[in-house]
Amino acid sequence: MYRAARRLFTGRDVLILRFTGSNGVVLALTVGCMLAISASVAAPTTPSAFDTRGAQGGSGPADSGSSYISVRAAASSTSWQRAALRRLQLAAAKLHRRVNSVLEKPNDADFLRVIQAQFDRAELILAIRNARAVGLETIARRFQRVLELETKRLNESIAFSDLLREGAAHGERAAQKAHEDNPNLTPAVLGNIAVNAANWHGNKALLNTTLRAAKQKGPQVYEIALKKGEDLDRRAYSLFRALSVGSRKTNIRYGGREGLHRLPDANGGFNGGLIGLRRAAETSGKKSPAIDVNVNGKLIKIHVRHEP
Amino acid sequence: MSATNPDAGGSRELASADRSGAARAFKAVFRGFEPYGRPFKASVPARLLAYEAEPWKAKPWGLNDGALVALLQAADDHDLERVFVSVDDPEDSSFDEGHYLLSPLNLENYTHPGPTDAWPILPHAIYPPSGQWGVISSDESHVLVGGSEKFIDDLSAGLGKTQDEMIAAWLEDWSEHQDRDPDGELRIGDWIPAQLAHVVGPERAEVTLGASRLRRWDLPT
Numbered sequence: 001m002y003r004a005a006r007r008l009f010t011g012r013d014v015l016i017l018r019f020t021g022s023n024g025v026v027l028a029l030t031v032g033c034m035l036a037i038s039a040s041v042a043a044p045t046t047p048s049a050f051d052t053r054g055a056q057g058g059s060g061p062a063d064s065g066s067s068y069i070s071v072r073a074a075a076s077s078t079s080w081q082r083a084a085l086r087r088l089q090l091a092a093a094k095l096h097r098r099v100n101s102v103l104e105k106p107n108d109a110d111f112l113r114v115i116q117a118q119f120d121r122a123e124l125i126l127a128i129r130n131a132r133a134v135g136l137e138t139i140a141r142r143f144q145r146v147l148e149l150e151t152k153r154l155n156e157s158i159a160f161s162d163l164l165r166e167g168a169a170h171g172e173r174a175a176q177k178a179h180e181d182n183p184n185l186t187p188a189v190l191g192n193i194a195v196n197a198a199n200w201h202g203n204k205a206l207l208n209t210t211l212r213a214a215k216q217k218g219p220q221v222y223e224i225a226l227k228k229g230e231d232l233d234r235r236a237y238s239l240f241r242a243l244s245v246g247s248r249k250t251n252i253r254y255g256g257r258e259g260l261h262r263l264p265d266a267n268g269g270f271n272g273g274l275i276g277l278r279r280a281a282e283t284s285g286k287k288s289p290a291i292d293v294n295v296n297g298k299l300i301k302i303h304v305r306h307e308p
Numbered sequence: 309m310s311a312t313n314p315d316a317g318g319s320r321e322l323a324s325a326d327r328s329g330a331a332r333a334f335k336a337v338f339r340g341f342e343p344y345g346r347p348f349k350a351s352v353p354a355r356l357l358a359y360e361a362e363p364w365k366a367k368p369w370g371l372n373d374g375a376l377v378a379l380l381q382a383a384d385d386h387d388l389e390r391v392f393v394s395v396d397d398p399e400d401s402s403f404d405e406g407h408y409l410l411s412p413l414n415l416e417n418y419t420h421p422g423p424t425d426a427w428p429i430l431p432h433a434i435y436p437p438s439g440q441w442g443v444i445s446s447d448e449s450h451v452l453v454g455g456s457e458k459f460i461d462d463l464s465a466g467l468g469k470t471q472d473e474m475i476a477a478w479l480e481d482w483s484e485h486q487d488r489d490p491d492g493e494l495r496i497g498d499w500i501p502a503q504l505a506h507v508v509g510p511e512r513a514e515v516t517l518g519a520s521r522l523r524r525w526d527l528p529t
Contacts, residue, residue: 059358064463125464165516181440184415219369220368221368235483250405250424250426252405252426253405254395254396254406254426254430255426257527259428260429262424265423270424271423271424272423273423273424274423274424274425274426275428276429276430279479283447284343284446284499285344285446285447285448285449285485285496285497286448286449286485286496287489288378289497290447291366292369292429292430292447293424293426293429294421294423294428294429296423297420297421297422297423299367299368299369299421299428299429301368301369301429301447308488
């Protein structure tokens with residue numbers, strides 16, 4: 001059913017679903033949505049020991065088993081190939097660190113960190129595709145193996161698997177219900193319903209987690225305070241993208257540069273509400289970004305500000 | 309005073325048939341969609357700035373319950389039967405989005421929007437087909453209202469706070485926001501003096517601004 005759903009998606013989502021394997025539909029669309037933005041929102045990556053080993057062309061084992069990739073293979077490569085290899089190394093190192101952080105505290109692993117890991121997975125997937133595009137097929141295959149290992153480690157996180165499993169189960173129930181109501185629905189449509197409903201589950205979990213974490217200022221206005229020096233717009237954008245997983249951009253041109261996004265609903269449609277992001281420069285007031293949400297008539301504004 | 313309409317339909321997107329009526333009504337009271345500027349036409353005789361300083365009572369983008377009740381009491385019943393809600397100037401925007409009809413305007417319809425209605429999470433203008441009054445909200449919790457002297461007096465009485473009290477609270481909150489930008493680099497609240505002069509007149513605005521902690525308050529010449 002889920003494979004059939006690919007026919008309904010854009011090319012971007014089709015690409016992602018191919019990578020999902022047994023991780024379930026939530027993972028599939030999550031990564032799908034993250035792919036297009038991963039490059040622009042990824043935090044600057046500091047080269048780690050993991051990268052250094054690769055860059056030095058050493059032969060010792062790396063932290064994640066077979067993740068070590070020799071740079072010698074690209075010794076006579078073009079600048080495009082060297083750039084592609086560097087991108088692979090950085091993306092793999094970043095994913096490795098992120099998975100470590102999720103596994104360190106599996107019981108506390110909130111949905112946001114899992115989503116961040118998905119960003120990093122998406123970044124590595126893109127880097128692998130890029131490497132293939134410049135002719136580094138052998139290296140790409142080895143990093144594909146790194147990706148599989150890191151994904152396996154991520155799946156071992158209890159919170160991660162539970163969230164995905166719950167989301168996928170919810171999506172499946174929604175699709176079953178839709179099928180009972182209308183047996184003529186095609187597998188493609190049912191797959192679409194399952195994915196949307198699963199993403200609704202993810203949005204709901206993340207929104208609840210976010211609001212619990214936010215400092216409550218009132219019944220509808222919440223504030224997320226960041227340490228001084230942190231980039232407010234970047235964090236707000238990252239949060240907006242995570243909250244709007246599976247959403248569809250509406251044709252409404254309001255609510256900032258991102259426009260308003262229509263959120264999936266529990267039944268697999270797109271009536272789950274609206275979400276918008278206004279970056280600092282797009283506000284007329286206090287010059288700090290804000291996320292505006294209408295979830296089934298419940299209105300929420302989340303300010304992202306620096307700590308006083 | 310309450311409005312009832314046997315054909316009450318809650319909130320719905322504006323149909324194209326309503327387009328000219330909405331644009332005409334909007335232009336009768338507003339110069340433009342300017343929640344942080346000077347939204348009312350010169351012909352609008354009285355204006356009011358409503359502000360709720362208590363964060364748990366404030367509505368992030370629109371009228372809070374108390375202000376809406378005061379508005380419902382101040383307005384003519386006829387003007388509440390059908391009320392337009394727009395997130396932009398109806399003449400300037402493509403008309404298939406961002407414009408709604410609340411029928412009637414009441415607490416239920418305003419506070420229980422549809423799941424995908426855009427106006428509840430955006431600054432919006434509220435105005436009746438007669439164009440007798442207009443409300444424009446912001447996403448910083450202040451609301452501007454324009455209309456006849458009697459309408460504004462009645463509304464002000466219903467709010468339970470004087471205009472001076474609300475403006476003082478508003479300026480104090482913005483002074484605090486400016487405190488975190490002492491060099492004025494972010495230009496926080498630079499629009500406030502012009503807007504205040506638009507609402508209460510330049511002389512009264514100057515006195516009020518002078519008494520506030522606002523760091524920068526050059527009035528427009």
